[in-house]
Amino acid sequence: MVVGPTGSGKSDVAMAYALARPGTEIVAVDAMQVYRGMDVGTAKPSTDDRSAVVHHGLDLADPGDEFAVAEFVRVASAAIDGIEARHGRALLVAGTGLYLRALTDPMELPGRWPDVREQLEQRAAREGAAVLHAELVALDPLAASRMEPSNERRIVRALEVTLGSGRPFSSFGPGLDQYPPVPFVQVGLQWSRPALAQRIEARVHRMMAAGLLAEVSALLDQPAGLSRTAMQALGYKELIDHLRGECSLDEAVDTVVLRTRQYAVRQERWFRRDPRIRWVPIEHDPVAEVLPVLQDCE
């Protein structure tokens, strides 16, 4: 299993590994590569790569549809079961930390209660997040202690589950700060900040040269457009702003670079807490430097 921030080269490493080991199938753990037609901006594996090695986790939804963790876990775990049934080898390539944890760790994803949620969101708008947080403290002190009183989105969700299910939100798993042993190897790609920043900037410009603007514009022309979740994709929302005349193209591209860098740092911070990940420092060539470690882990 390979983890790492955007632009770290994990897809290349995965491809090289899979080609060297017949029977390996790649499972992309990425919240944005699940959308059909969002190819350039999500650095989705090419059709060549996908015909050479079986990929899972890609193209699971239309950009006009909302997509979330639970759906991903359903599809991805079915894919992994299939690979095991075929006696193949599953290689996970993960950029989205939550999706990975939901897939590999004991965590029961609670359901949805839209009516409850609706009410909570209205109350949050009127009364503020702090009031709801106080309520959560009364109903589920453990869950409340895990989130900032100002984090409306998380508090609303915790209350939605607690009120909707009749069970405390925190009863649905040990919590994200628990790292139980896991029966496979996790290798992390580790770059220095400046080196990764450089790679990201180059990558964004490569995406522009590869026609990202046309891709975004074509998606906008679809009747369904981009759903709330798909709209969050880096590179897409900024170029949409530009297409709507809210900023110049250069400004939009600069923003994409900046936000992608910030996102990469957030990924690092998420993954580095996980003591189960074995980090491989990379100087120049991810494939050459990581592949031996991966093969050594067998």
Next chain:
RNA sequence: GGUCGAGUAGCUCAGUCGGCAGAGCAUACGCCUGAAAAGCGUAGGGUCACCGGAUCGACGCCGGUCUCGACCA
């Protein structure tokens, strides 16, 4: 050459009557259970362009110097 304006955190800029130097963004660090490429928080960071003066006390007032911009010649 003259007039006016500007110079304050890495960047863009607030700063009232002279009384402990501020914001947004950036950066660093942390949090996260159905939006996660999302969301939330904490922290560090200053020769207030420079030199001098008056004042108990100056980013602020006075004199001068430098730099940038606009306008006039």
